[in-house]
Amino acid sequence: MPKLKNSQIAALTLLALPVLVYLALYLAPLASIGRLSVDNGALSQRFPALSARFGETEAPDDAAAAALLTDLKAMARTERAEAGRLFNQELGGMRSLIIDTGGAATQIEPTLSALTAFDPRWGEPAIWEVVRRNVEPITWRHFQRATGLKPSAEGGFEMSPGDDVYLRILLRTFVIGLQVTALTLLIGYPLAYAAATGSRRVQAVVLMAVLLSFWTSLLVRTTAWVVLLQTNGLLNGLLMWLNLIPEPLQLIFNRFGAVVAMTHVLLPFAILPMINVMRTIPAAQTQASRSLGAGPVESFLRVYFPQSLRGVAVGGGTVFILALGFYVTPALTGGPGDQMLSYYIADFVRRGLNWGMAAVLSIFLLVCVVALLVSGALLRRAFGWSRSSAASGGTG
Amino acid sequence: MTSLEIRKIDKFYGVHQALFDVSLSIGKGEFVTLLGPSGSGKTTLLKILAGFETVSGGEITLDGRNITELKPEARNFGLVFQGYALFPHMTVRENIAYPLKVRRMPRDAVATRVREMLDLVQLARFIDRKPSELSGGQQQRVALARALAFRPDVLLLDEPMSALDKKLRVDLQEELRQIHQTLGTTFINVTHDQEEAMHMSDRIAVMNHGRIEQFDTAFALYRHPGARFVAEFIGKSNIFPGELTREDGGSAIFRAEGMEMRLDAGSRTPGAADLMVRPEDVLLGTAPAAGRVNLPAEVLGSTYSGDRALYALKLASGRALSAYGAARSGVHPEGAQVFASFSPEDATLIG
Amino acid sequence: MSKVVYWVSLSFAFFFLAAPLLIVLPLAFNDSSFLTYPMEGFTFRWFGVFFDTPPWLSSLANSFKVALGTTLAALLIGGLAAMGVMLLGRWGRIVMSALFVSPLVIPSVVLGVAMAYAFGRAGWGGGYLSLVFAHTILAAPLVFLAVTTSLMGLDPELDRAAASMGASRWRRFHTVTLPLAMPGFATGALFAFITSFDEVVVALFLSTPQTQTLPITLFSSLRDRLEPTIVVVALLLSIVSCLFILALNRLQRRGAGR
Ligand SMILES: Nc1ncnc2c1ncn2[C@@H]1O[C@H](COP(=O)(O)OP(=O)(O)OP(=O)(O)O)[C@@H](O)[C@H]1O
Numbered sequence A: 001m002p003k004l005k006n007s008q009i010a011a012l013t014l015l016a017l018p019v020l021v022y023l024a025l026y027l028a029p030l031a032s033i034g035r036l037s038v039d040n041g042a043l044s045q046r047f048p049a050l051s052a053r054f055g056e057t058e059a060p061d062d063a064a065a066a067a068l069l070t071d072l073k074a075m076a077r078t079e080r081a082e083a084g085r086l087f088n089q090e091l092g093g094m095r096s097l098i099i100d101t102g103g104a105a106t107q108i109e110p111t112l113s114a115l116t117a118f119d120p121r122w123g124e125p126a127i128w129e130v131v132r133r134n135v136e137p138i139t140w141r142h143f144q145r146a147t148g149l150k151p152s153a154e155g156g157f158e159m160s161p162g163d164d165v166y167l168r169i170l171l172r173t174f175v176i177g178l179q180v181t182a183l184t185l186l187i188g189y190p191l192a193y194a195a196a197t198g199s200r201r202v203q204a205v206v207l208m209a210v211l212l213s214f215w216t217s218l219l220v221r222t223t224a225w226v227v228l229l230q231t232n233g234l235l236n237g238l239l240m241w242l243n244l245i246p247e248p249l250q251l252i253f254n255r256f257g258a259v260v261a262m263t264h265v266l267l268p269f270a271i272l273p274m275i276n277v278m279r280t281i282p283a284a285q286t287q288a289s290r291s292l293g294a295g296p297v298e299s300f301l302r303v304y305f306p307q308s309l310r311g312v313a314v315g316g317g318t319v320f321i322l323a324l325g326f327y328v329t330p331a332l333t334g335g336p337g338d339q340m341l342s343y344y345i346a347d348f349v350r351r352g353l354n355w356g357m358a359a360v361l362s363i364f365l366l367v368c369v370v371a372l373l374v375s376g377a378l379l380r381r382a383f384g385w386s387r388s389s390a391a392s393g394g395t396g
Numbered sequence B: 001m002t003s004l005e006i007r008k009i010d011k012f013y014g015v016h017q018a019l020f021d022v023s024l025s026i027g028k029g030e031f032v033t034l035l036g037p038s039g040s041g042k043t044t045l046l047k048i049l050a051g052f053e054t055v056s057g058g059e060i061t062l063d064g065r066n067i068t069e070l071k072p073e074a075r076n077f078g079l080v081f082q083g084y085a086l087f088p089h090m091t092v093r094e095n096i097a098y099p100l101k102v103r104r105m106p107r108d109a110v111a112t113r114v115r116e117m118l119d120l121v122q123l124a125r126f127i128d129r130k131p132s133e134l135s136g137g138q139q140q141r142v143a144l145a146r147a148l149a150f151r152p153d154v155l156l157l158d159e160p161m162s163a164l165d166k167k168l169r170v171d172l173q174e175e176l177r178q179i180h181q182t183l184g185t186t187f188i189n190v191t192h193d194q195e196e197a198m199h200m201s202d203r204i205a206v207m208n209h210g211r212i213e214q215f216d217t218a219f220a221l222y223r224h225p226g227a228r229f230v231a232e233f234i235g236k237s238n239i240f241p242g243e244l245t246r247e248d249g250g251s252a253i254f255r256a257e258g259m260e261m262r263l264d265a266g267s268r269t270p271g272a273a274d275l276m277v278r279p280e281d282v283l284l285g286t287a288p289a290a291g292r293v294n295l296p297a298e299v300l301g302s303t304y305s306g307d308r309a310l311y312a313l314k315l316a317s318g319r320a321l322s323a324y325g326a327a328r329s330g331v332h333p334e335g336a337q338v339f340a341s342f343s344p345e346d347a348t349l350i351g
Numbered sequence C: 001m002s003k004v005v006y007w008v009s010l011s012f013a014f015f016f017l018a019a020p021l022l023i024v025l026p027l028a029f030n031d032s033s034f035l036t037y038p039m040e041g042f043t044f045r046w047f048g049v050f051f052d053t054p055p056w057l058s059s060l061a062n063s064f065k066v067a068l069g070t071t072l073a074a075l076l077i078g079g080l081a082a083m084g085v086m087l088l089g090r091w092g093r094i095v096m097s098a099l100f101v102s103p104l105v106i107p108s109v110v111l112g113v114a115m116a117y118a119f120g121r122a123g124w125g126g127g128y129l130s131l132v133f134a135h136t137i138l139a140a141p142l143v144f145l146a147v148t149t150s151l152m153g154l155d156p157e158l159d160r161a162a163a164s165m166g167a168s169r170w171r172r173f174h175t176v177t178l179p180l181a182m183p184g185f186a187t188g189a190l191f192a193f194i195t196s197f198d199e200v201v202v203a204l205f206l207s208t209p210q211t212q213t214l215p216i217t218l219f220s221s222l223r224d225r226l227e228p229t230i231v232v233v234a235l236l237l238s239i240v241s242c243l244f245i246l247a248l249n250r251l252q253r254r255g256a257g258r
């Protein structure tokens, strides 16, 4: 064993507990998502005979039918219902097929023809294909459902129309993320500029407002928007009182509500990095530009703005990454057509108890976030930008 | 009676060599100063002595004990930092008591020693202040008291006065000198202020580019520099490059452009040599002086400082020469033709 | 002209940033069950409702319990991690820092799913324990950052000075380094508390009706029906945030004053 220096021993002693805790409470749970996404234990354990049979040959023959019936007989009723529910996630109608067949399993003879006689669907190869795929210990059905890609008869992949639901949702997540990022930058830039270059008083007031907003619970800020935007809420009331609109507008539970509320919630994350960068731009530079004959607008555009872009990039990147994973705000202010990936992840767990789909969509989200972070780091290196010190707080 | 022996120290930072073959023998109770221009390796040598840097070669012994590999906390060397490094969360008392508590000294002995040290640096009134409530000079003295409180074998000081103003510096130099005499501890001081070095030190080690150029008393460095760098770095000097030849009788003759003189060259071998003459040894007159080396020169300018004037002169050979002249009866005007003269006894061969 | 553009855009942005809360929060005192202006009168009635109607008060208590537990655990984990990482070499430092900070960038929903599944299998169920565990992972990175920042700001000469006076590594650590890093720990503790106190998403996956925290109760009643009590809760949470900012400000000023 190599001799350890004193400081290394001290470091190991100090780090042992944190690393263990991170492993147990953070890394292991994250890793379990990977396993969940392909895990088929719930089905494969219930069909031991059938999965053993398919281990030898994949043909739906009498032996397969017998194995199926043996497994169904061995299950309690609730277990059959659960198995049916899981099969149903892959193909509609499977639940009733499994439950009915299982209920009558003792009366059916263990042959394929008897099974087909009981329910003609057992004669279809497609049904057997679904069964076969789903009694293996590892399944790709969640990934297939999430991407809409299914293995085709020719060995490649095919996508049937309408199966790209989750790809569309992913796209929508990106679109909303971009809309929110653009808005936060647009609204945040003047605030950051004022906080960095304004008079003392302006700086203090703007910075205080930004920090207050930053540290106020995102749920509280979302609540404010729910109250403001509801059908008979404050904003509609104001607009009607001003005679601008004859009847209340639908301002919430649609894209408008979701984007406005998210923009507000994420605004500080765009502003703080911009302030950090703008504070490093010496005022003398703009003055120098003015003394060299450029007007205020030209000085701003040619001297100040290019130097502030680093902050814009950091702020925008932060907002975009946080927006991709947003849940609370769109859940409370968006409509059904404005929900983002996170919503479906939560929904799969809370309503359907479909951990597999939740895990696959979580992986989608994680991959996007990690890819963005990595490309951000590469960009930063390419431009020679130093690390920003903007600490991002909790996410929603 | 050597106490601290530094033998053939080399130090590399990567490929850059910061110290070359540094050797010093420092006696017990001596006040030694490391003097040299910026980047010459003074701090590096001090850090090695304190144990914060490792050596790449060579060794250090204290009273015959090899301490080269000893950890800083095991050396019992006091260290006064350039930025003082007082603990901001402790009072003056706690700062000074720190090394004593580390050594598990009994409580009342600690209290006595703290008082004693504060009396030594004349800060007894400030015992319960925090460092942030003290002036720079006061902080400096607390740092000194703290570094001396545990009676270290050697006290290392890294540019202890550099952050102070001129007046305070001179006062502190005097105080430091007295403390040194009172305690009899070995002091090793780092500075690039030659006046400070000459005021305080028993011996000065002049460093340049990671080497010790000369290690001697202030007088020897000034009057008999061992190298051209030392001659130029310490005080003002006029240096004439020339050639040394020996006659059959053994007496030496030095020749340079426009001058020739006989001088005592000890056992020097003939060949190229540099002659140094300090400006205060040069006299200016309107006629050549007898028994001296006379050089006709033109006055280029002078700076008058009350007690004397420093002249910038141009010799017939085109070389520059500087000389101090008494200024009681006015100064030689610009453009005046004069004779600059010096006695061969005042000239020193270097290099 | 450019001045006009600047002031108009600044005013709009500032209004957008600050107005929603300023407009909505006073409705907590509105003597009407509709959340609209003009206010019909001033009342504390809705605060009474908050204190009398069952889930609110108990979920406030739950929030405090969980946040306190989280603060302690995150201080321990994040603090140890920060101190340990300081002793590592360049690469060790980069890798371990990335690990310790990484929970900040993982979408909370993903963490929620992962923890709900893993904690459920481990049998910790929906109790306080699992909430504290989950929030500790969310809060420890903030403690880690705060403590690391304050440790990096320390003058390395102070440690050397202590060493030159004979203090051992451990003694230097607890007499010099630790006391000077205290503000970092205090800041980290504040971050941890507020993170846990305001956390919604992960708690949504982990809490049961018995351990429901205040943000969860607020979230479900927002989906249910808008009533003035909701604004009362929002006001209370905002007050906690303001207290937090005040405390943070205090700390920073003390740090700078030394
Ligand atoms: N940690 C280090 N890594 C690499 N090079 C170093 C390091 N410390 C010092 N050096 C180099 O070693 C040489 C000596 O530096 P040192 O600090 O000893 O000079 P110094 O005499 O104290 O100068 P100053 O009077 O400016 O303090 C310099 O060239 C410096 O660049």
Ligand SMILES: [Mg+2]
Pocket (backbone or CB within 6 Å): B042, B043, B044
């Ligand atoms: Mg130095």
